[in-house]
Amino acid sequence: MDTPRHLDALAEDIARHGIRTPLRLGFCEEFGTIEGNHRIAVALRLGLTTVPVTVVREPNTPRPAHARPGRAADFAVLAAAAGK
Template sequence: MPVHLPTELVARYRAVDRELVGSALVDTPRHLDNLTADIGTRGILTPLSLGFNEEFATLDGNHRIAVAIRLGLESVSVELFRQPLTPRPGHAKSMRAEDLALLREHWR
């Protein structure tokens, strides 16, 4: 079940900032503009996916979090899941203690 988490927290665990780094799969500037218009009208319909453990977290939803930041959304809908400690993905970001406490609270 999705939970709402602060956009700032979720953004810390993105693999890349899509405003700065494009994608080989899509025309990133146009995609972000279209997504911004859609999310601005309908909201984020597909929750972001945040895998976490005591050491790191990974985010699936780099375009959506970029748009949430563009739109100034204070929170985003996120599906949480426990990420195994190994193997650690190359794009994983180190877990902050205060973030882990909040994620554990919402995980329960």
């Protein structure tokens, strides 16, 4: 899936139809995760200024392997975006 051909096909589809599946941004007080790296890479390639994102509050455990540490300021913004 992580090939230039895959990204080219995804870029063509997004250019025609937009991003139809929102990126998923999960967060808690300790970490954040994002699902949709290919979609965001293509959005940057195409010069899109906005992308659809679903913001989801996650439990602290289990911590996904791809989780990255969070900062208190980021948590506050994400909590407000998630409506919590």
